[in-house]
Amino acid sequence: MRTAARLTAVVAAGLVGGCAWLPEPPPPVPTSVVPSVAAAPPLAAAGTQLSPDGFDAAQRMAVRIRNIGCGGLSTGSGFALDEHTLVTNRHVVADSAELQLSTYDGRELAAEATSTAGLADLAVVRTVDPLPAAPQLxxxxxxxGDAVTVVGYPLGRQLTVTDGRIMGAVTDPLHANLGEVLVTDAPVEPGSSGSAALDAEGRVIGVVYAKNADDMSFLVPVSTLRAMLGDDTAFEPAPTCG
Incomplete structure (x- = not known):
């Protein structure tokens, strides 16, 4: 398949900032921190490929992430792996002084420890507080051609569900992952990085990490996620910015 040369990781610089097309540098980030607020009511399941039960499970496992770094604030998404572990992207938690986590119902969760993978744009965050629900991988x-549904928090705002199809696989154009990544036409925005990509049964089939200028989205495949999680040496404690 044809892949545009210009790509970007879909993590938002600030709550209202965008992200620059590589290789241009990102715009400046604010130096002040915007207080957390309760999440807006989630979108209804109508119009998505998920069943009502699948939608309910999807919204319960999705987590909004605010990365308070030494240079400013950025936002991303994640999803529960088990009661006290969530999955997101390495670039979502990079250079963090503090991570603020919140659920679809506005509940704040305390982060305990963060680890990042060396061979994929993946990270795991341990939480002090229990996560509402975890999906099946x-x-x-x-x-x-398979259906895919992306569940996350674009721009750090309300929970959003978007649908699409798997368009193919390609060697990672950002060189952030070892091997091939998946391409989908499911729309994503800055802040969608780390979102779960689900199949029609609500199972995780990939993790969103980037999009290109043609609005194609890129996923770390579930096979890579499983391989990283099954390797005791794959993740190391994430460095902090201070």
């Missing part, structure tokens, strides 16, 4: 990567 798919046994295998999806095929071209």
């Amino acid at each position: 798919a046994d295998a990567d999806p095929q071209v």
Whole structure:
């Protein structure tokens, strides 16, 4: 498939900032921190590929992430892996002094420890407080044409669900992952980095980490996620900015 040369990681610089197309540098980030607020009511399940039960499970496992770094504030998304572990992107938690986590119902969670993978744009965050629900990981990567639903917090705002199809696989154009990544036409925005990509049964088939100028989204495949989680040496404690 044709892949645009210009890509960007979809993490938002500030709550209202955008992200620059690589290789241009990102815009300046604010130096002040915007206080957390309760999440807006989640979108209804109508119009998505998920069943009502699948939608309820998806919104309960999605987590909004605010990365308070020494240079400012950025936002991303994540999803529960188990009661006290969530998955997101390495670049979402990079250079962090503090991570603020919140659920679809506005509940704040305390982060305990963060680890990042060396061979994929993945990170795991341990939480002090229990996460509402965790999804099932798919046994295998999806095929071209399979349905995909992305659940996350674009721009650090309300929970959003977008649908699309798997368009193919390509060697990671950002060189952030080892091997191939998946391409989907499911729309994402800055702040969607770390969102779960689900199949029609609500199982995780990938993790959003980037998009290109043609609005194609890129996913770390579930096979890579499973391989990283099964390797005791894959994750190391994340460095902080201060």
